[in-house]
Every structure is written in structure tokens, then in C-alpha cells.
Amino acid sequence: MKLRSWFLVPAWFWLAALFAAPFAIILSYSFLSRGVYGGIELPWTWESYTRLFDPLYLGIFLHSAILAAGATLLCLLLAFPAALFISRTRRHKYLYLQLVMLPFWTSFLVRTYAWLFLLRDTGLINTALQAVGITHSPLPLLYNNGAVLLGLVYGYLPFMVLPIYATLERLDPTLLEAAADLGARPWAALFRVVVPLSRPGIAAGCILVFIPCLGAYLTPDLLGGGRIVLVGNLVQNQFTTSRDWPFGSAVSLVLMALVTLALWRYLRRQGEILV
Amino acid sequence: MKRWRCPRANKLGIYAVAFFAFLHLPLLTLAIFSFNSSRFTVWNHFSLVWYRAIFSDPQLLEGAWNSTVIALISTALSTLIGTLCAYALWKRGSRLVTGALYLSLVTPEIVTGISLLALFQWSFRWLGLQLGMYTVILAHVAFSLAYVVIVVSARLRTVSPALEEAAMDLGATEWEAFVHVMLPALVPGIVAAALLALTVSFDDYVITSMVAGVDSQTLPMVFYAMARRGASPVINAISALITAFFGVLIVVSERISSRDPAGDLLRQ
Structure with missing residues (x-):
């Protein structure tokens, strides 16, 4: 056997035992019935999938999709000017890139907690607002959709900046000179030359933000305080408190299918692999 | 020839300051x-x-110890498996392995967590x-392997097959050619991959919380249980320590990746 084949053995083991096997188990659980005390039982049934069409669960999927789309859009609006700024500076470019990268290396948990600290009733923002006299009682900033949206945007913003920056950096400056020579005003050149040419970066950024936001569990749980139930929380709930493993498996598989579909559509359009 | 001037260039600079403040001030x-x-959130002294x-909190200390042990062992394993895998894929690609790695990367953490939990519970019936x-x-x-393969593969692309x-x-x-x-x-590349695996392992809460037993509470789990009850100055202090720890890792990784032994000789 060649060296290459030996080297792939542990990876095949990973693929079979820690990737394919869990998937197969979830797939079979999703077609089984719920046991009386939790767990799973025969007979085989479609019931977990038909239950997904309950307006309650469709609503949770819709809520997740809207929050994920909103977070993606906000990230795009916030990240584009920042990426433009970094690509246009000549000095300290490396430093700015490092500043964007830094959150990758800091704990996601800690960064989410930071907003819990800032937004709570006795947090910095409410304390400051009351000290200045703008408000007299604490604003309910935490445990709502806005807090979750903010947490998602904050958590995944770097994923949007870097791919947009990468395309802006490769942009041919002579195209912009041509636009200016032909009489385009700076704003027109920005929206009709720079933005369209950075579309690959924008698409990559959007997919990198949308996918983790759609399946988010930690952010809605911590900043939504259990009041905001997204698909990720629904899955967790079915496997812990509700003890309905078949339904939890079905929800997981539908979530996986949605994520794969988003990725597949992106890859078909872009024709290249991420990273 | 006219030069394109970015509209409102100085305002863009002001925006950038606000952007970085938003990213780092919290x-x-x-x-x-x-x-x-x-x-309270009023400065005293x-x-x-x-x-x-x-x-003096035994739970936190035990969590930190467990996290360290888990991070070190899982990093060693995934770096070993991932490096061998990246090398094998560099020799000749395998769509199945690459596809599975990318899919594992985009799978929502909670789904990875519950499917591994289901696997463990299922196999425990016999074991x-x-x-x-x-x-x-x-x-x-399981979840850090993809990171290792991607980082090592990026390094392999700069090495000439010649x-x-x-x-x-x-x-x-x-074998000798591989080792020497x-x-x-x-x-x-291997060091950068290992440091990345170490940070994702040390930071993970969602997957860990699903598959951890009573004797394997990690630092993020203890942290999360405290944060779920609301903010407190103790959690702020742990956060600062975790951030400082990760900061040291970045500096180490920067040092190693900038000191590249004979790097240019190896390029095409």
C-alpha cells in the first residue's frame, strides 16, 4: 500500500465514525417514534416531518431565517465601508487587517457575554443614559430580538469584512480611472463600478455570515434569555427538556438541508470552493 | 488621466474609527x-x-483544568490526523473526504453536538x-479536523512537488522524503493549524455541553452557566483572563509564522 493510502486511514476513520455514523443515526431516528420515557421506539413513521408543518414550527424557521437575513444585511452595510477603507489606505494596512482578524482569535463566548454585560438593566449603557438624564428607568435592551440581532452581527462581522476586502484589493485601479475619465462622479463610480466588481466577495461574505446565523444556538440563548427560540434552540430543546429525539432529529436534518442548499447554490454560482 | 477619489474619503476614515471601536470597545x-x-457598572476603585x-472557586478551577487537558489531547490528535490527511489529499485529491470536511465545517454546531450525542448514546448500549x-x-x-486540514493544505500549496x-x-x-x-x-502551517485547533477546542461550548459528562465540565460550560444567570464581575474577570490567554496564543503564532525556516528555498 502506498504512503498516501496509509495517511488517509485515520481520516477515513473520522469520516466513517464521527461524520457518517452520527448522520446515519440522526437520519434513522427522524423516522422512528418517540418512546414513552423519551428515547426512540418502532414503528417507522413520517410523523416527525409532518409535524414540522405545524404553524408553530414553521414560525420558528421563518423567525430564524429573518434574523439570519437581517444580520447578514447589517453585516454587509457595516463591513463594506470598512473593507473599502482598509483597501484604500496605504499605511498601517496590516495593522487594520489584524484588528479585523483579532475577534477570530478571541473567544466567541466572551464576545457574546460582553453584550450581556453592556445591555443589562444595570449595564454600562443604561447606567450612562440614566446618569446623563436621558432616561429615568433602565431600557429593556436585553432578552429581545434586537439584542440577538446585535449579537449575531457582532459575532460574524469579520467574516464579511475579509472576503470583501480581498476582492477590493484585487480591483484594477485603471478601471476607476477610466470611469472618472468618462465623466462618472465618485459616487456613481462607487455604485456602478466598485460594488458590482466586488460581488464575489460580497457573495462569499454573505454565505459565511448567513450559514452560522441560521443555525445559531448560543447567541439567541444567551442574549435572548430563552425568550427567543430559533431553530438551534428548538433542536437543543427536543434533545434535552422535551426528550423528543425523533422530532429533534427531523428538525436537525431540515436545518442541515437548508444550510447545504444555501452553500450549494453559492458554489454553483461562484464555481469555486471557499477559503 | 483623472484619479478616482473615494467619495468622502475623510468621512470614511471617521467611519473606520467608529467601526473598530464597535469591534473592540465591548x-x-x-x-x-x-x-x-x-x-455595579459605576467605577469605584x-x-x-x-x-x-x-x-477560590473550585468549579472554575476544575473547568479550566478539564478544558486544558481536553484541548491539548484533542489538538494533538486532530493535528496528527489532519496533517497526514492534508498531505494525502495534496498527493491526490479525494472528493469524498474534502466534501465531508467542508460539510462538517458548515454543519450548525448544535446539530454536530446532538448527532454525536446520539452516536455515543447508541454505542453505549453495547459498550x-x-x-x-x-x-x-x-x-x-471531530469538529477541529477540518480547520487543521485547511490550514495545512494552504501551506502545502506553497511547496513545490519537485x-x-x-x-x-x-x-x-x-517515507524518508516525507519525514526529512x-x-x-x-x-x-502545522503550528498555525495546531494553535487554531487549540483555540476552537478551548472556546467551544455548544458541542461540548451536549457530549460532556458530570466529570468533564469545561471552563466554557462553567462560564456559560454563570452568564446565563446574568452578568457579574467574576465573569468579567474570567473573560479578561481568557482574552489575555488567547492574546498570548496570537503572539506565539505570529512569531512562528513570521520565522520561516528556509521558506523561500522551498517555493517554486
Whole structure:
């Protein structure tokens, strides 16, 4: 056997035992019935999938999709000017890139907690607002959709900046000179030359933000305080408190299918692999 | 020839300041208030009382110890498996393995967590085992492998295949060429991959919380349980320590990747 084949053995083991096997188990659980005390039982049934069409669960999927789309859009609006700024500076470019990268290396948990600290009733923002006299009682900033949206945007913003920056950096400056020579005003050149040419970066950024936001569990749980139930929380709930493993498996598989579909559509359009 | 001027260039600079403030001020305020003697968000005076509280909390110390053990073992395993895998894929690609790795990367964490939990529960029926440190380690290897393969593969793309061929032309076996030529060339990539695996392992809460047993509570799990009850100065202090720990890792990784032994010689 060649060296290459030996080297792939542990990876095949990973693929079979820690990737394919869990998937197969979830797939079979999703077609089984719920046991009386939790767990799973025969007979085989479609019931977990038909239950997904309950307006309650469709609503949770819709809520997740809207929050994920909103977070993606906000990230795009916030990240584009920042990426433009970094690509246009000549000095300290490396430093700015490092500043964007830094959150990758800091704990996601800690960064989410930071907003819990800032937004709570006795947090910095409410304390400051009351000290200045703008408000007299604490604003309910935490445990709502806005807090979750903010947490998602904050958590995944770097994923949007870097791919947009990468395309802006490769942009041919002579195209912009041509636009200016032909009489385009700076704003027109920005929206009709720079933005369209950075579309690959924008698409990559959007997919990198949308996918983790759609399946988010930690952010809605911590900043939504259990009041905001997204698909990720629904899955967790079915496997812990509700003890309905078949339904939890079905929800997981539908979530996986949605994520794969988003990725597949992106890859078909872009024709290249991420990273 | 006219030059294109970015519209409102100076305003863009102001925006950038606000952008970086948004990105970094939350953690900075957190760190500052961890030194505040008052429990409330009003500055009282400098104090290390919350740091002392951390070191007298047995749960936190046990969590930190468990996290360290888990991170070190799972990083060693995933770096080994991932490096071998990246090398094998560099020799000849495998769509199945690459596809599975990318899919594991985009799978929502909670789905990875519950599917591994289901796998462990299912296999325990015959093995008579229960959740513990080793299930957490297996789970961490499962999700960090893709990161290792991607980082090492990126390094492999800068290495010329002629190098290995030359070694074998000069009489080295395939194994000798790998150990004496390829591995040294890959060291910066392997170290970067290991540090990445270490940080994702040390930071993970969602997957760990699903597969951990009673004896394997990690630092993020203890942290999360405390944060779920609301913010507190003790959590601020832990946050500052975790951030500082990760900061040291970045500096180490920067040092290693900038000091590249004979890097230019190896390029095409």
C-alpha cells in the first residue's frame, strides 16, 4: 500500500465514525417514534416531518431565517465601508487587517457575554443614559430580538469584512480611472463600478455570515434569555427538556438541508470552493 | 488621466474609527470593569477582588483544568490526523473526504453536538460506558479536523512537488522524503493549524455541553452557566483572563509564522 493510502486511514476513520455514523443515526431516528420515557421506539413513521408543518414550527424557521437575513444585511452595510477603507489606505494596512482578524482569535463566548454585560438593566449603557438624564428607568435592551440581532452581527462581522476586502484589493485601479475619465462622479463610480466588481466577495461574505446565523444556538440563548427560540434552540430543546429525539432529529436534518442548499447554490454560482 | 477619489474619503476614515471601536470597545470595557471594586457598572476603585474570587472557586478551577487537558489531547490528535490527511489529499485529491470536511465545517454546531450525542448514546448500549472526558475529546477532534486540514493544505500549496521528487531521485524512500523534506517544510502551517485547533477546542461550548459528562465540565460550560444567570464581575474577570490567554496564543503564532525556516528555498 502506498504512503498516501496509509495517511488517509485515520481520516477515513473520522469520516466513517464521527461524520457518517452520527448522520446515519440522526437520519434513522427522524423516522422512528418517540418512546414513552423519551428515547426512540418502532414503528417507522413520517410523523416527525409532518409535524414540522405545524404553524408553530414553521414560525420558528421563518423567525430564524429573518434574523439570519437581517444580520447578514447589517453585516454587509457595516463591513463594506470598512473593507473599502482598509483597501484604500496605504499605511498601517496590516495593522487594520489584524484588528479585523483579532475577534477570530478571541473567544466567541466572551464576545457574546460582553453584550450581556453592556445591555443589562444595570449595564454600562443604561447606567450612562440614566446618569446623563436621558432616561429615568433602565431600557429593556436585553432578552429581545434586537439584542440577538446585535449579537449575531457582532459575532460574524469579520467574516464579511475579509472576503470583501480581498476582492477590493484585487480591483484594477485603471478601471476607476477610466470611469472618472468618462465623466462618472465618485459616487456613481462607487455604485456602478466598485460594488458590482466586488460581488464575489460580497457573495462569499454573505454565505459565511448567513450559514452560522441560521443555525445559531448560543447567541439567541444567551442574549435572548430563552425568550427567543430559533431553530438551534428548538433542536437543543427536543434533545434535552422535551426528550423528543425523533422530532429533534427531523428538525436537525431540515436545518442541515437548508444550510447545504444555501452553500450549494453559492458554489454553483461562484464555481469555486471557499477559503 | 483623472484619479478616482473615494467619495468622502475623510468621512470614511471617521467611519473606520467608529467601526473598530464597535469591534473592540465591548471587550475593552469588560476588561476595565473586571478591575472595578464595585459590583455595579459605576467605577469605584481599582481592585483584584474578582480575580481572587476566581482562584477560590473550585468549579472554575476544575473547568479550566478539564478544558486544558481536553484541548491539548484533542489538538494533538486532530493535528496528527489532519496533517497526514492534508498531505494525502495534496498527493491526490479525494472528493469524498474534502466534501465531508467542508460539510462538517458548515454543519450548525448544535446539530454536530446532538448527532454525536446520539452516536455515543447508541454505542453505549453495547459498550456499557458513559459520557466523560473521552467523548468530549472525540467530539473536539471531530469538529477541529477540518480547520487543521485547511490550514495545512494552504501551506502545502506553497511547496513545490519537485522538492519531494528530487529527494526520491536522490535515493530517499517515500517515507524518508516525507519525514526529512516535507515535514520540515510544513512546520509553520502545522503550528498555525495546531494553535487554531487549540483555540476552537478551548472556546467551544455548544458541542461540548451536549457530549460532556458530570466529570468533564469545561471552563466554557462553567462560564456559560454563570452568564446565563446574568452578568457579574467574576465573569468579567474570567473573560479578561481568557482574552489575555488567547492574546498570548496570537503572539506565539505570529512569531512562528513570521520565522520561516528556509521558506523561500522551498517555493517554486
